[in-house]
Amino acid sequence: MMRLSPIAAAAMLALTTSAMTPMTANAAPQADQNRANPLLTKSQLPFQAPQFNLIKDSDYLPAIREGMKQHLAEIEGIANNKAAPTFDNTIVAMEKSGRLLTRATNTFFNIVSANSNDALQKVQTEVAPELTAHSDAIYMNDKLFRRVDTLYKQRDSLNLNPEQAMLLKVYHDNFVHAGAQLSPADKAKLKEMNKEIASLQTAFQQKLLAATKDGALIVDTKEELAGLSDDQIAAAAQAAKDRGLDGKYALTLQNTTQQPLLQTLTDRATRKALFENSWTRAERGDANDTRDTISQLALLRAQKAKLLGFDSYSAYVLDDQMAKNPATVDTFMAKLVPATAARERAEAADIQAMIEKSGKDFKLEPWDWDMYAEKVRKAKYDLDEDQVKPYFELNKVLEDGVFYAANQMYGLTFKERKDIPVYQPDVRVFEVIDADGSPLGLMYFDYFKRDNKSGGAWMSNFVDQSHLLGTKPVIYNVCNFTKPAPGQPALISFDDVTTMFHEFGHALHGLFADQTYPSISGTSTARDFVEFPSQFNEHWALEPKVLKNYAVNYKTGEPIPDALVAKIKKAATFNQGYALGELLAAAKLDLAWHALPATAPRQNVDTFEAKTLASMGLDIRDVPPRYRSSYFQHIWSNGYASGYYAYLWTEMLDDDAYDWFENHGGMTRENGQRFRDMILSKGHTMDYGPMFRAFYGKDPEIGPMLKARGLTGHADADTAAPTADGPAQQPAGEPIDR
Numbered sequence: 105m106m107r108l109s110p111i112a113a114a115a116m117l118a119l120t121t122s123a124m125t126p127m128t129a130n131a132a133p134q135a136d137q138n139r140a141n142p143l144l145t146k147s148q149l150p151f152q153a154p155q156f157n158l159i160k161d162s163d164y165l166p167a168i169r170e171g172m173k174q175h176l177a178e179i180e181g182i183a184n185n186k187a188a189p190t191f192d193n194t195i196v197a198m199e200k201s202g203r204l205l206t207r208a209t210n211t212f213f214n215i216v217s218a219n220s221n222d223a224l225q226k227v228q229t230e231v232a233p234e235l236t237a238h239s240d241a242i243y244m245n246d247k248l249f250r251r252v253d254t255l256y257k258q259r260d261s262l263n264l265n266p267e268q269a270m271l272l273k274v275y276h277d278n279f280v281h282a283g284a285q286l287s288p289a290d291k292a293k294l295k296e297m298n299k300e301i302a303s304l305q306t307a308f309q310q311k312l313l314a315a316t317k318d319g320a321l322i323v324d325t326k327e328e329l330a331g332l333s334d335d336q337i338a339a340a341a342q343a344a345k346d347r348g349l350d351g352k353y354a355l356t357l358q359n360t361t362q363q364p365l366l367q368t369l370t371d372r373a374t375r376k377a378l379f380e381n382s383w384t385r386a387e388r389g390d391a392n393d394t395r396d397t398i399s400q401l402a403l404l405r406a407q408k409a410k411l412l413g414f415d416s417y418s419a420y421v422l423d424d425q426m427a428k429n430p431a432t433v434d435t436f437m438a439k440l441v442p443a444t445a446a447r448e449r450a451e452a453a454d455i456q457a458m459i460e461k462s463g464k465d466f467k468l469e470p471w472d473w474d475m476y477a478e479k480v481r482k483a484k485y486d487l488d489e490d491q492v493k494p495y496f497e498l499n500k501v502l503e504d505g506v507f508y509a510a511n512q513m514y515g516l517t518f519k520e521r522k523d524i525p526v527y528q529p530d531v532r533v534f535e536v537i538d539a540d541g542s543p544l545g546l547m548y549f550d551y552f553k554r555d556n557k558s559g560g561a562w563m564s565n566f567v568d569q570s571h572l573l574g575t576k577p578v579i580y581n582v583c584n585f586t587k588p589a590p591g592q593p594a595l596i597s598f599d600d601v602t603t604m605f606h607e608f609g610h611a612l613h614g615l616f617a618d619q620t621y622p623s624i625s626g627t628s629t630a631r632d633f634v635e636f637p638s639q640f641n642e643h644w645a646l647e648p649k650v651l652k653n654y655a656v657n658y659k660t661g662e663p664i665p666d667a668l669v670a671k672i673k674k675a676a677t678f679n680q681g682y683a684l685g686e687l688l689a690a691a692k693l694d695l696a697w698h699a700l701p702a703t704a705p706r707q708n709v710d711t712f713e714a715k716t717l718a719s720m721g722l723d724i725r726d727v728p729p730r731y732r733s734s735y736f737q738h739i740w741s742n743g744y745a746s747g748y749y750a751y752l753w754t755e756m757l758d759d760d761a762y763d764w765f766e767n768h769g770g771m772t773r774e775n776g777q778r779f780r781d782m783i784l785s786k787g788h789t790m791d792y793g794p795m796f797r798a799f800y801g802k803d804p805e806i807g808p809m810l811k812a813r814g815l816t817g818h819a820d821a822d823t824a825a826p827t828a829d830g831p832a833q834q835p836a837g838e839p840i841d842r
């Protein structure tokens with residue numbers, strides 16, 4: 105996964121590991137039986153930071169189990185309270201419950217992702233289903249729901265402030281979405297459906313895994329691999345050997361439609377064969393064909409939505425998102441089509457010209473795109489990474505770039521805290537100090553790649569902000585940058601610089617949280633909103649004032665030359681017609697599958713897909729969807745059903761908000777304060793639409809997003825802002841993606 109991992113990494117991981125082999129008991133013997141498990145009590149460190157100096161791997165499982173036990177007892181107490189329900193004895197009581205469980209899991213899920221080992225993974229496998237069952241036990245608790253429902257019905261007479269009213273609505277929605285309102289017979293039906301859906305999702309995942317493995321292209325001769333490096337050819341030979349095909353070569357498939365090797369394979373027949381293997385991987389009519397599974401899954405999801413009172417699965421999923429309903433998303437995507445289609449055509453024409461310039465006479469096909477686009481890039485947009493890297497030294501980017509921008513915008517300052525224990529020696533901890541000198545929170549930065557760290561980059565909290573609980577945010581950013589040799593500077597790419605600003609944008613959303621209730625604090629927002637602050641913060645990486653402050657040659661001390669900055673900006677607009685087109689096509693497939701009504705017949709997957717794509721007005725022949733229905737893992741097994749559009753939606757928000765800054769004096773303390781007050785400090789205390797409108801004075805529009813991707817005006821314009829990250833950088837199976 106490339107840059108961004110969803111911030112809900114912990115929760116997602118808990119859900120995605122349940123397919124692993126269950127292990128029994130935590131085998132690690134306790135050396136000292138009298139030693140207290142440090143997770144069982146509140147940390148006495150500043151900001152209640154995790155006591156990594158005391159915690160052992162063997163502490164997590166007993167703490168999480170004890171946490172579930174305590175939490176369930178608290179929940180039972182609330183549900184069985186003889187007193188009539190009040191906001192305080194029900195909703196506030198739930199907010200206060202489960203503190204041990206939260207403390208233990210917040211710490212555990214960071215460690216198992218960022219600094220794992222076999223023992224921790226065993227714990228993860230073991231607790232994942234237990235945590236799911238724990239959550240079910242709460243949301244299926246009838247007595248508890250009746251109390252919440254009673255309060256919800258009285259909501260207008262309870263004298264709740266806006267945050268309390270939203271919290272009550274969130275609880276009620278969560279219960280209703282989980283089926284709490286159904287009759288006992290329908291609840292039983294829902295349980296069966298959930299089981300069937302889960303098993304179809306697992307079946308899809310397993311078939312796709314096998315189909316992708318079997319989809320590797322086998323070639324007989326080295327000549328057919330012309331264009332690959334010696335290392336790549338050796339890897340292909342080894343992959344064939346692993347399959348018992350000694351002497352041949354296997355090109356294994358990546359999860360996307362386009363395959364990275366297509367950029368360099370010069371034998372056109374090999375390119376075509378590799379592309380076709382990718383495109384048809386899960387449609388071969390064998391045991392790994394996923395079409396039957398997904399048409400069944402789409403229908404079951406539609407039936408589940410109907411049971412819960414929604415017209416379609418999309419309507420069910422979007423109900424608590426910023427977009428609210430499928431029609432809004434459809435309209436949004438349709439608006440992006442004309443500019444995208446025009447740029448796709450212009451890019452295709454450039455590529456066709458490059459094909460002819462290279463002395464070939466064929467017509468561009470999808471398997472030619474990346475190879476000839478790369479030649480176009482070299483000719484028109486060349487940016488040499490080695491030229492750029494000396495200006496991006498990691499610590500300077502952090503302290504004179506990321507921190508500096510936060511100082512200019514929000515008045516924050518940062519003080520390194522070497523006294524706070526860390527889980528790995530490379531991790532750096534800073535106290536974040538607010539503009540008025542008061543402590544705001546604690547930040548951990550874990551930037552270097554390790555063998556025991558998951559790929560990608562993500563942000564989350566060790567401690568959630570809450571006035572009710574008296575807690576300030578304790579937040580971490582995790583990335584995967586290459587660690588330099590001892591004594592050498594860590595020089596990173598501009599892409600990495602953008603990732604640092606991105607993850608710190610999530611951190612600001614968490615640091616500025618100003619909520620009473622932890623459930624709706626900070627980044628606990630909808631999927632189609634949560635990437636807004638992070639993508640927005642990326643814009644400051646190229647702000648001239650910020651850039652001059654951090655992009656300084658590590659050897660000579662020279663600031664980065666303007667010509668190089670211009671190249672970086674220009675490179676960000678390269679191939680954006682294709683990039684946006686393939687995302688739109690995939691998002692459209694996602695939405696179409698989940699817009700089916702419960703009464704729809706089972707669909708023929710290929711017919712449905714072709715009809716859906718044809719209806720978009722994009723050139724699907726040259727720019728196929730990033731994932732085809734039959735291998736679209738995000739939507740069939742990774743929890744993104746009807747949610748793939750969110751990447752594009754949040755991109756609209758962040759580019760539009762940046763446009764507001766450009767039109768109101770840019771990076772100033774006043775503007776930063778306004779953004780903090782109206783967006784970053786709000787958590788989920790109000791609806792996202794009104795929140796954005798209050799900030800901007802209007803609904804979000806796509807113009808700035810198209811401009812940022814270079815899709816307005818001339819293709820060679822030098823004015824584009826950096827592109828926001830999207831699913832292109834997202835690994836399948838990773839939580840938010842990024």
Ligand SMILES: [Zn+2]
Binds near residue numbers: 109110111606638840
């Ligand atoms: Zn993100």
